[in-house]
Amino acid sequence: MTSSPYKKVIVVQKRTKYELDLETYGSFSKYKNVAKENEDVFSRTLESHERQLKSREFLKQKVFPNADFVFREEFDNGLNLGNYDLIVSHGGDNHFTYVAHQTGKAHLVGCNSDPESSVGALLGFTAEDLEKAVNTQFQNTIVEKWSLIKTTIQYPDGRIIQTVPAICELSVRNNSPDLISRYWISYESRKEEQKCSGVLVYTGAGSTGWISSCSPRKFSSFSKHESYFHVYAREIRAKISDKEFSLADFRALNEVEVISEMNGGIAVDSLTERHYPFPPYSKAIFRLSDETLSVVVPSK
Numbered sequence: 001m002t003s004s005p006y007k008k009v010i011v012v013q014k015r016t017k018y019e020l021d022l023e024t025y026g027s028f029s030k031y032k033n034v035a036k037e038n039e040d041v042f043s044r045t046l047e048s049h050e051r052q053l054k055s056r057e058f059l060k061q062k063v064f065p066n067a068d069f070v071f072r073e074e075f076d077n078g079l080n081l082g083n084y085d086l087i088v089s090h091g092g093d094n095h096f097t098y099v100a101h102q103t104g105k106a107h108l109v110g111c112n113s114d115p116e117s118s119v120g121a122l123l124g125f126t127a128e129d130l131e132k133a134v135n136t137q138f139q140n141t142i143v144e145k146w147s148l149i150k151t152t153i154q155y156p157d158g159r160i161i162q163t164v165p166a167i168c169e170l171s172v173r174n175n176s177p178d179l180i181s182r183y184w185i186s187y188e189s190r191k192e193e194q195k196c197s198g199v200l201v202y203t204g205a206g207s208t209g210w211i212s213s214c215s216p217r218k219f220s221s222f223s224k225h226e227s228y229f230h231v232y233a234r235e236i237r238a239k240i241s242d243k244e245f246s247l248a249d250f251r252a253l254n255e256v257e258v259i260s261e262m263n264g265g266i267a268v269d270s271l272t273e274r275h276y277p278f279p280p281y282s283k284a285i286f287r288l289s290d291e292t293l294s295v296v297v298p299s300k
Helices: 017-025 028-034 039-063 072-076 093-100 127-135
Strands: 009-013 068-071 086-091 107-112 141-154 160-162 169-174 181-187 190-196 198-202 229-234 249-252 256-260 264-268 275-278 283-298
Touching (some): 017 028, 039 068, 039 086, 068 072, 086 093, 093 107, 141 264, 169 181, 181 198, 181 229, 190 198, 190 229
Parallel strands (some): 009 068, 086 107, 107 283
Antiparallel strands (some): 169 264, 181 190, 181 256, 198 229, 229 249, 256 283, 264 275
């Protein structure tokens, strides 16, 4: 970028664990008493809180002095995001995906609020990195177009809903993690009944996340902008021991259908706020969205 196109900026802040815990327990003395058997955990939580407060103030004072700063609940409360050129997610990966679900066509920046304790795989910047980007008018950045998964759920009573677009992955499983997940899955001319601990539908952005702990797998990670997504059945089970499933680990160029045989749910990007019921005979249709997520990242 030769000059900054960002005239109107909003920073969406994540409340720290300490702040959320303090709300739960009502006072510092009560919180301290609850945590008295776990002093090390409490100390780490408080230290992270203090680092995140410093990061917030750095953004306000040094980086975006004219920006609007809001917390998640204010961001949800009918803000006209069309007024903003740039949305900055200040937190961790989960906060980034939560904010990204509402970003639309605006450009998005992921800023790690505590890089000392968080890897932030989806986050391109620290607060100090953002100061350098702003001072150089974003010359050393690029805008990546990340692929998204669009999901339609059709319920037996005739209701049809669209979930928020998935940035990383969707998890389809039984609502009780102790029970097996049962469903029919269809892709192109193939259809299978499967039993497993759950199925993951994931993008390039999600290909370095949860799926990395699954084994064995056919595919390694792939770019965030690819025009396909992947599907993976976790810990699949077969009535016939030598049965091979053709739809347990595959690349999807077209839509994928899953019909529930369980009291299940579909979680988008591992967020409790983005959980959708998936009872028996419900059908979920997964496809690549026509829209993309515009993410500002450092140029390589």
